[in-house]
Amino acid sequence: MDTAFIGIGSMGAAMVPNLVAAGHRVAVWNRNPAPAEALEGVTLLDAPAAAFQHAVVLTMLADDAAVRGVIVDSGALRSARPGCVHVMMATISPALSGELAALHQEAGVAYVAAPVFGVPAVAAAGQLNIVAAGPEQALATVRPLLEAMSRRVWPLGEDPLRANVAKIAGNMMIAQAIQALSEAVALGESYGLRGADFIDIVTNTLFASPSYQRYGKRIATGDYEPGFKLTLGLKDVNLALDAGAARQVVLPAARIVQQRMHAAIAQGLGGKDWSAFGQA
Structure with a gap:
């Protein structure tokens, strides 16, 4: 699957290799390019907006401020290709999650919340537990990606806030x-x-x-x-x-x-x- 991954911290660096091993085409962006450059089998991107030109974008960022800066303030979401699915894997506030759902709807981008339970060693072994919520069709589209990184995906309905x-x-x-x-x-x-x-x-x-x-x-x-x-x-x-x-x-x-x-x-x-x- 044509996939972009934003946020190559300790968790992202552990998750991406499992996507590559499962046969997905993965492009990555990180504010500090060095961790992204260390990954094998990926394409490097020069801006968050480039990630939103892929079919699916996975984001693993540190906090609300990072999410807002990279996804919203940068204009990346507004410039997304039609039909793009965005999977937010970070731990963010319910308030921001609700705001993001509205912004994605305006941009014509499907929004799935899929935060993870597990530390980097668990992520590297592909044994995360992922709680996921969002539109049914979008969840079905991204499920193979989530399954490549997890021991189980726990679907929680269509409201991303639940995840x-x-x-x-x-x-x-x-x-x-x-x-x-x-x-x-x-x-x-x-x-x-x-x-x-x-x-x-x-x-x-x-x-x-x-x-x-x-x-x-x-x-x-x-x-x-x-x-x-x-x-x-x-x-x-x-x-x-x-x-x-x-x-x-x-x-x-x-x-x-x-x-x-x-x-x-x-x-x-x-x-x-x-x-x-x-x-x-």
Whole structure:
């Protein structure tokens, strides 16, 4: 499939090779060209607008500001070829998602939201979980691309907002799991129970899930080398709190996590893995 990919950060760089391996023709654009140049089997683009001349555009950008700058303010969306399908894979706010849906309709571009659950190592293995929502025909068109990068695609209907909210809520739960793990390890260690022993028990019994296993190990060993950076984790918790406020939904645990994240960043941990906030 004739595909363009915008945003070659750690996630994008891990995702694109799976598209190439599946036989898709892939062109890429990144603000910093070096990561794009390091990819094999792709064509390099000189501007975001060039990406929207392809049949499908996949975007994996850092935050709302990056999405707005690259997709909207650049004029790329307005200059899209007729019949183009845009798949937004970034974690963005519900407010921006709604705005993008309207802008795409005006531009005659089909809009699909398809954010992902997984870290770069999971992406490289083609084992992401992708939550996807958008027009039925557009979803059918891009599904082979999503399946090339994932272990499962979870369709959530025609409203792109549902996929964005699912991703925000899921990341909020991971952040709360990190808080729970940190508190439990601290309690056990205060009585002489090794954190590694406790994590081994709970992640193989009560909480045998990838997130508990991944972040429990980090907390037990104190290994906070960057995976998903704390600053990005705070961005996602902020998105959850803002989304809740917009619908009068109170999220007290998320508010506590937000405070702990701010404290950790103030201690200089913003560039570490987001599980580091549990030690703040």
